Amino acid sequence: MQQRRVGSTGLTVSRLGLGTMTWGRDTDEHEARDQLIAFAEAGGTLIDTAAGYGSGASEELIGSLIGDVVARDEVVLATKAGISSRQGGRSYDTSRGHLLGTLDASLRRLGVDHVDLWQVHIWSDDTPLEETLAALDHAVSTGRASYVGVSNYAGWQTARAATWQRAVPGRTPLASTQVEYSLLNRAVEQEVLPAAAALGLGVLPWSPLGRGVLTGKYRTGTPSDSRAATSHFANFVNPYLDERGAGIVEAVARAAEGLGWSALEVALTWVRDRPGVTAPIVGARTAAQLRGALGVDELSLPPEITAALDDVSTD
Known part of the structure; x- marks a missing residue:
């Protein structure tokens, strides 16, 4: 798999990242192992997780596989802090004490002395x-993180944070920003991507497949084994199951049919090759699904297809 630099830093990662949001909850140890094996065999290096994923279960599962399935120095471990689950809801805390305490807990769960990329998961007023x-x-x-970044920041928030870090010698420049970006959600093109480009941040898109909708699995209904069929993901997926989303999905399906590709390959290749993008984060339910995503490394969209998808997905 090809490698890309994260913004203007010296950090390099595979141009697809492995998302692990469901690990330890919907994805068990055996399935996670198979996914990590497939990812490593394809040349993937970037593994993305967060302290808030499964209340730490994702990090624990990754920690159990590092050193067994892949060597520590063969992967780029990225985690996040600032979002946690409390009493059935989500809690946001980006105070210094909470973030550093969360990082120490992440390191224990991952079984490592440092992470390669540590990100603030959310903006908090x-x-x-x-x-x-x-x-x-x-x-x-203190050596607990090699690089740092932000996640889910608006354009002005990204610019403010990155500028602050560059204002005084000795502060650590931001390496990246992680944001939702797909054919179904291009809002970051207005301000976040220009801010990242101007300030040297790599962009790590999450949900590059439109929360799974761009694979076409929901074209005729909601499969019983899909995320939209679960109580904890239904509200996450449903916003894209509207008329606009259906039109974009049909355009992706037509492009896939003409190219002899899958809809997943079309949608993922589109976002992977957008200006400024470093590595989309791909989460899969099964190793077979992940292998389908990993196959895009050899693909590139014809310019006319890219232009057509741009047109149909522009608000």
């Missing part, structure tokens, strides 16, 4: 930005 960013500086200065 409850904590001064400079306090949040001070936690990133401390993580790097």
Whole structure:
């Protein structure tokens, strides 16, 4: 698999990342092992997780596989802090103390002494930005993280954080921003992507397949084994099961038919090769599904297909 630099840093990652949001909950140890094997065999290096995924279960599962399935120095471990589950709901805390305590817990679960990329999972108005960013500086200065980034920041938030880190020598520049980006959600093109390009941040798109909708699996209904059929993911998927989404999915399906590809390959290749994108994060339910995504490394969309998809997905 081809490698790309993360923004203007020296960090390189595979141009597809392995998403593990469901690991330890919907994805068990055996399936996770098969996915990691397939990913490593394809030359993948970037493994993305978060302390809030399954309340740490994802990190624990990854930790049990590192050193067994793949060597620690053969992967780029990326995790996030700032979102946690409390009393059945989600809690946001980007204070310095909470972030650093969460990082230490992540390191214990992962069984490593440092992560390669540590990201603030969410913006919060409850904590001064400079306090949040001070936690990133401390993580790097103490060797617990090699690079740092942000996630789910708006364009002005991204620019403010990145500019703050560059304002004074000794602060750690942001390496990346992780945001939702797909043919079904191109909102980041307005401000986030220009900010990232101007300030040297790599872009790591999550849900590059439109929360699974762009695979075409929902064209005729909701499969019983799909995420939309589960109580904890239905509200996550349903916003894209509308008339606009259906039109984009049909365009992707027509492009796939003409190329002899799958709809997944069309949608994933489109976002992978957007300007500024470093590596889409791909989460799969099975190793077979993941292998279908990994096959796009040899593919590139014809310019006329890219232009047609751009047109149909522009709001």
